[in-house]
Amino acid sequence: MNLKDAQIILSLNETKNMTKTAEQLFITQPALSKRIQNIEAELGVPVLLRHQKGILFTPVGEQVVEYARTISSGMEALREYADASKNYISGTLEVGIAVNYAHYCLPQVLQKYVADFPHVSIQITTGLSQYLYQLLTSEQLPMAVVRGDYSWYEGKQLLSREPLYLVYHKKFSRKDLPSLPYINRHTDPSLTASIQQYLGEQNLIPAGKSIRIDDMDICHQMARKGFGWTILPSLVLKDTDCHLEPMILKDGTPISRDTHLLFRTPYQNLPQAKRFIEYLSSLVPDHTLDRGSQVPGRP
Numbered sequence: 001m002n003l004k005d006a007q008i009i010l011s012l013n014e015t016k017n018m019t020k021t022a023e024q025l026f027i028t029q030p031a032l033s034k035r036i037q038n039i040e041a042e043l044g045v046p047v048l049l050r051h052q053k054g055i056l057f058t059p060v061g062e063q064v065v066e067y068a069r070t071i072s073s074g075m076e077a078l079r080e081y082a083d084a085s086k087n088y089i090s091g092t093l094e095v096g097i098a099v100n101y102a103h104y105c106l107p108q109v110l111q112k113y114v115a116d117f118p119h120v121s122i123q124i125t126t127g128l129s130q131y132l133y134q135l136l137t138s139e140q141l142p143m144a145v146v147r148g149d150y151s152w153y154e155g156k157q158l159l160s161r162e163p164l165y166l167v168y169h170k171k172f173s174r175k176d177l178p179s180l181p182y183i184n185r186h187t188d189p190s191l192t193a194s195i196q197q198y199l200g201e202q203n204l205i206p207a208g209k210s211i212r213i214d215d216m217d218i219c220h221q222m223a224r225k226g227f228g229w230t231i232l233p234s235l236v237l238k239d240t241d242c243h244l245e246p247m248i249l250k251d252g253t254p255i256s257r258d259t260h261l262l263f264r265t266p267y268q269n270l271p272q273a274k275r276f277i278e279y280l281s282s283l284v285p286d287h288t289l290d291r292g293s294q295v296p297g298r299p
Contacts, residue, residue, distance in 0.1 A: 006068035016054040090119035096132035096144035143263035148188040155263040162233040164255045166245040169226045181228030182206035233257040
């Protein structure tokens with residue numbers, strides 16, 4: 001029995017008359033009789049007894065009336081909830097966040113979002129960008145913030161573009177770098193190719209020992225302590241006391257690290273997702289370090 005059937009039952013219980021119910025619901029009497037027959041066929045027992053002055057409900061019919069009231073009141077409550085929800089954002093927000101972005105940027109975004117939309121339940125998956133991309137493509141996640149450039153043919157939005165820098169604990173001469181320990185880290189193939197091109201153009205191919213670390217923050221701390229030089233995006237360098245040199249190819253192209261928001265197109269239509277996308281766009285800080293190679297406090 002659907003909502004329309006429930007309305008018919010409740011109207012019949014009120015009017016006790018087929019003709020009046022048909023008029024009240026703007027349907028024909030044959031159509032009304034057919035709906036009653038369908039309900040009785042579904043239950044396998046009569047729900048109405050007809051007589052000259054109107055109708056009577058059988059004992060089963062009386063239970064059907066109660067069930068119709070439940071359906072009607074449930075729909076009314078649902079309508080009230082829907083009307084109320086127009087005044088605030090609720091539901092569940094599900095998103096994957098690249099671990100470095102989550103570490104440096106997510107708290108700022110979530111602080112504002114949670115304060116403005118306290119009724120939203122948030123489910124965040126963190127991990128490497130490649131892992132999140134796999135979850136997205138296998139439809140295990142509807143939305144993800146990934147670092148690097150991934151092929152994606154639904155919703156895609158650039159969140160930030162961070163320049164890369166040569167990083168050492170003190171001012172350095174580029175000709176000295178190849179002989180110093182190089183603190184290397186894994187990144188995606190396209191960025192690796194750009195870095196290798198730059199190092200080749202600048203004759204900076206490391207000749208000394210190499211230290212392999214996969215965590216950006218640890219790379220930064222190792223460079224600060226003088227263990228060697230490294231290459232890092234500005235995301236991790238806002239408060240650094242290291243000496244920095246911007247990485248620019250000979251054709252004038254600065255090497256940068258992009259962060260994108262990828263999402264399945266239908267997901268952006270959910271109010272909680274739409275607002276989160278807006279917050280990511282408006283609240284993410286600019287990670288560009290507008291100071292060239294000079295660091296405050298260093299000559």
